Amino acid sequence: MSRILMSQLTHPQRVRLLYKTILRLHRGLPAELRALGDNYVRDEFRRHLTCNPMEAQLFMTEWARYASTITQQLGIRGKPKGDLGEEIDPKTVEMLKDDQVVQLYELMLAAKGVEDVQGK
Secondary structure: OOHHHHHHOOHHHHHHHHHHHHHHHHHHOOHHHHHHHHHHHHHHHHHOOOOOHHHHHHHHHHHHHHHHHHHHHHOOOOOOOOOOOOOOOHHHHHHOOHHHHHHHHHHHHHHHHHHHHHOO
8 A cells, every 4th residue: 555545544544454454364374273373363453442552653563564574474475485484583581571471471372382382
């Protein structure tokens, strides 16, 4: 989407556009990962409905980065071109709040459960 058009959107419109884009991208994921990803995205966007402007900016930046990464990993046809995801920098983990670390750990366990089901 062009930068001019994006600048004309209100913040809630930008959030909604990013949210819908991510859910569309998830259509290219294997079924188990799609379900896990969709649920996680819905939960995260709900949790941040009332965050402060600084957190909102960081939230939008990180989710836009995620959307970009998924786009590159799925390719034009929406099929995975190798491994999905990326390693998290340990320095980034150190900056997380305690509840975020717990949430990340729970997400890792859920993802590992999906991998086990897929036979990896």
